[in-house]
Amino acid sequence: MKAKQAAADKAVEFIKDGMVVGLGSGSTSYWAIRKLADRVQEGLEIRAVASSKSSEELAIQWGIPIVTFAEISVIDITIDGADEVDPDFNLIKGGGGALLREKILAASSHKFIVIIDESKLVNTLGEYPLPVEIVPFAAELTLKKLEALQCKPVIRKKDEKVFFTDNGNLIIDCKFKEIANPKEQSEILSSIPGVVDHGLFIQMTDTVIVGNDDGTTRFLNKRN
Ligand code: 5RP
DSSP states (O other): HHHHHHHHHHTTTOTTTEEEEOOOHHHHHHHHHHHHHHHTTTTTTOEEEEEEEEHHHHHTTTTOBBBBTTOSOOOOEEEOOOOOOTTTOEEEEETSSOOOHHHHHHHEEEEEEEEEGGGGSSSSSSOOOOEEOOOOOHHHHHHHHHHHEEEEEEEEEEEEOOOOOTTTOOEEEESSSEEEEEEEEHHHTTTTEEEEESSSEOOOOOOEEOOOTTEEEEEOOOOO
């Protein structure tokens, strides 16, 4: 917990008065929202867009002004967690099921800061099952198409019930042996009708902050 909080606190140092901030989802983003709320209490003036209903609820509860995309055209900085980060800064995201909104926020941001602990660093993506968001219509057919990509697709459940995203879609967790070429895999997945989006974030960030249990942080260096 300390590691995630340390990474989150470091990322929030980038936030300045007047900025529009994208709020990620998950347990690391929780700490970023918490820290932002503290700074808002101290007088920081920001507006925020949330990537999930749960992050929006936290922000509102803690006094961070929330706006919609109708009120802004661009986000200055989005801070979000990740499930895996490779040496080229490709990511797997969506462990919390918010990948679609998270990707919209990341793609609309001048800067996208990823906050993680050491456990998220991998040489090759794919140990973590890749979340793929699909529309419920013809789900069985889409599942077969995913299966044909040499992965083991499982419909996500929560509390023994089928999990629905904030967008009313399903999440299919796809366990690959490995994702050796994330860009190619991303394009293949995006080309399947019925797939709304997936958790591969290809080269969307240049800033990854790793937190440690002793409260220290480091900025990760990209391979190339
Ligand atoms: C949610 C996400 C999260 O950022 C990701 O799952 C990491 O979560 P955590 O910070 O709890 O480890 O993508 O959809």
